[in-house]
Amino acid sequence: MSSRRDFIKKATIGTIGISTVLNCGKSAEEKHSGVASVKTQKKPIIISTWRHGLAANEEAWKQLKSKKPALDAIVSGVGISEADPNVQSVGYGGLPDREGKVTLDACIMDHNSDCGSVSFLQGIKHPIAVAKKVLENTPHVMLSGKGALQFALSEGFKEENLLTEKSKERWKKWLENSKYKPVINIENHDTISMLALDEAGNLSGGCTTSGAAWKMHGRVGDSPIIGAGLFLDNDVGAAAATGLGEAVIRTSGSAMVVELMRQGKTPFEACKEIVERIYNKHKNHKDMEYLQVGFIAINKQGEHAGYSIRPGFNYAVYDTIEGNRMESAASKMVKE
Numbered sequence: 022m023s024s025r026r027d028f029i030k031k032a033t034i035g036t037i038g039i040s041t042v043l044n045c046g047k048s049a050e051e052k053h054s055g056v057a058s059v060k061t062q063k064k065p066i067i068i069s070t071w072r073h074g075l076a077a078n079e080e081a082w083k084q085l086k087s088k089k090p091a092l093d094a095i096v097s098g099v100g101i102s103e104a105d106p107n108v109q110s111v112g113y114g115g116l117p118d119r120e121g122k123v124t125l126d127a128c129i130m131d132h133n134s135d136c137g138s139v140s141f142l143q144g145i146k147h148p149i150a151v152a153k154k155v156l157e158n159t160p161h162v163m164l165s166g167k168g169a170l171q172f173a174l175s176e177g178f179k180e181e182n183l184l185t186e187k188s189k190e191r192w193k194k195w196l197e198n199s200k201y202k203p204v205i206n207i208e209n210h211d212t213i214s215m216l217a218l219d220e221a222g223n224l225s226g227g228c229t230t231s232g233a234a235w236k237m238h239g240r241v242g243d244s245p246i247i248g249a250g251l252f253l254d255n256d257v258g259a260a261a262a263t264g265l266g267e268a269v270i271r272t273s274g275s276a277m278v279v280e281l282m283r284q285g286k287t288p289f290e291a292c293k294e295i296v297e298r299i300y301n302k303h304k305n306h307k308d309m310e311y312l313q314v315g316f317i318a319i320n321k322q323g324e325h326a327g328y329s330i331r332p333g334f335n336y337a338v339y340d341t342i343e344g345n346r347m348e349s350a351a352s353k354m355v356k357e
Contacts, residue, residue, distance in 0.1 A: 064222060066323050066340040067094075069215040070263045070315070073102045073111070074337030075345055077213060082339050091217045091225035092131050096150050099229050102213045103147050106185045111213050113146045114185040115231025117192050119199070120238045123183040126230050126245040127152045128163075132223035132255040138163040140245040144180040145173045149229040152245075163245060183231075192235075201235050212244050214251060214261030216319050224259045224319070226251050233266065242266025248276035258282040258320035260292070263334070264313045272299050278318050288318035289326035293351070296328050300353055315350055330354060 065085050067078050081098025085091065103112030110116065117123045127148035128138035137156030140163060142148050151173045155164055164172050174180060184192075212230040219225070228244040228251045236242075243250035243266035250266070252275040253259030260278035262269045269275070274295055281291035295316060303309050315329030317336050327336045327350030334352065339345040 063341045064323060065217065065219045066319065066325065066338070067098070067215065067217045068317050068319055068325050068327075068336055068338050069098070070213055070261070070317060070334075070336050072335065072337070072347065073105070073108045073213060074215070075347065076101045076105075077215060078337050078339040078345050081215065081217065082345070085217065085219055091219045091223060092129060092153060092156075092227075094219075095129060095215050095217060095225055095227040096147075096153050099149050099213050099215050099227055100147050103149065103229055106187065108213075109188055109191075109231075109234075111229055111231055112148070113183050114188055115183065116188050116234035117184055118232075118234075118236045118238045118240065119195075119201070121184065121189070121192050122238060123188070123231055124238075124240075125183075126232055126241055127228060128245045128247055128251055129153050129156060129225075129227040130247060130251055130253055131156070131225050132253075134254070136162055136247050138245040138247065139165070139169040139173075140241045141166045141239060142169045142173070144170060144183065145178050146181060146183060147178070149227055151176070151178060152227070152229075162247065165241075195235055199235075212250065212261075212263040214244075214263060214317060216253070216259045216261055216317060216325075218259075218319055218321070218323055222321065224253045224255050224321070226253050226259045226261055228261055243269035243274070246270060248273050250275060252276040252279050254279050254283065256283075256321070258288065258318060260288075260316055260318040263315050263317075264329070265308060265311070268299050268303055268308060268312060268314050272302065274299065274314065274316065278316050282318065282320050287326065288320055288324050289328065289351075292316040292318050292326055292328035293353075296330055296353055300330050317350075326350075328352065 077098040081094040084094035106114030125148040129152045130136040137152040214228045216226045230244040260275040278291045315334035317327045319325040332352045334350045
């Protein structure tokens with residue numbers, strides 16, 4: 022009996038020692054990034070981009086705790102940002118294109134890899150809800166432009182004017198020079214992306230945006246593109262992007278983050294590697310002057326992280342341990 026107790030005691034000490042070594046091995050940068058502990062993380066957990074993610078998380082959390090499906094939680098959560106006229110990068114009140122038209126993109130994806138998407142949608146306040154209807158009620162993944170609007174109206178959505186006076190005034194001010202040059206972490210945070218790991222351990226995700234302010238009429242960014250603005254594999258993890266959509270599309274950014282997690286990398290390591298890949302591919306590109314791209318990611322264990330090219334990217338996290346709060350993402354470039 023004593024030998025059995027000795028064996029258990031030694032095994033316990035060994036486990037503690039290994040855990041200590043693993044925790045000590047984390048870099049200061051990784052600790053700063055908000056990487057959660059796999060051992061202590063509990064489900065559910067929600068992460069979403071930017072400060073407006075706090076209010077979105079609150080609503081999504083209520084839905085999850087009420088046993089609503091994760092997709093419903095995401096639609097309700099990011100719908101808070103879509104309906105807020107003070108969030109000028111999403112939905113109602115979003116900054117228009119150079120012709121003064123508010124055009125919206127959104128996509129949604131569930132743990133079965135079913136997905137729905139709308140692009141270049143006008144006149145509908147909640148494109149994320151339309152994307153969910155595409156997933157549920159059509160054989161397609163993406164509907165665009167007039168076809169997306171026609172579908173939304175057939176599903177009972179109300180057409181309305183999304184250009185607020187506040188956004189209209191900013192557009193008129195822009196017209197004085199008509200120069201297309203995004204401002205880092207202002208026009209560049211044109212998305213709310215949300216990822217959720219529910220109590221059953223299933224992943225879901227969604228993105229919604231009014232796109233880059235003053236874009237050419239008809240431009241579509243990464244947010245409605247599965248594999249670029251959003252991707253998940255329920256066996257592995259989920260990732261979503263924010264920032265300059267063209268750069269994310271060129272690199273299939275979110276799909277690549279998930280693929281690196283499949284290969285064994287942590288969410289932090291995966292986000293960091295793809296951000297650095299995007300940076301290296303754009304070092305001599307015409308977009309480099311105002312290039313900002315950030316990713317959030319979560320794996321099946323509830324580990325989460327964010328990483329961006331330039332400083333200033335942050336994201337909201339809601340879990341059972343610390344509640345709802347902001348995390349600052351680490352970045353490749355440092356403040357000047």
